[in-house]
Amino acid sequence: MSLAEISAARKAALQAKNRLDRTLAAVQHRLSPGNLAEEAWDGVKDKGADMAEGALQAVKSRPKAVSLALGAFALFLARAPLKRAVTRLISGDGEGDGNDKGDAELSVSEGVS
Numbered sequence: 001m002s003l004a005e006i007s008a009a010r011k012a013a014l015q016a017k018n019r020l021d022r023t024l025a026a027v028q029h030r031l032s033p034g035n036l037a038e039e040a041w042d043g044v045k046d047k048g049a050d051m052a053e054g055a056l057q058a059v060k061s062r063p064k065a066v067s068l069a070l071g072a073f074a075l076f077l078a079r080a081p082l083k084r085a086v087t088r089l090i091s092g093d094g095e096g097d098g099n100d101k102g103d104a105e106l107s108v109s110e111g112v113s
């Protein structure tokens with residue numbers, strides 16, 4: 001092997017090492033926690049925007065069905081207060097303010113005085 005070939009081989013090895021260093025730096029940058037979190041957040045934002053667009057299109061195409069579903073969901077969420085109100089109406093105890101605990105405390109404090 002001649003001196004020129006050895007010099008060329010060293011130059012090629014140095015260039016390959018520099019390429020490897022640049023590649024490793026790029027990989028480290030892409031895998032940094034901040035960069036990974038930013039990429040994940042961008043993906044979530046894009047997916048959320050797509051879902052919102054799909055929901056908007058569903059509401060525009062079927063407003064009656066969506067209104068019915070939302071009304072049913074609201075009734076589901078309010079089922080306990082509605083049950084208490086209906087029970088009071090049926091039992092004839094609908095004239096109170098709905099604060100039975102306060103009434104009991106008031107009667108106890110009147111008895112103590």
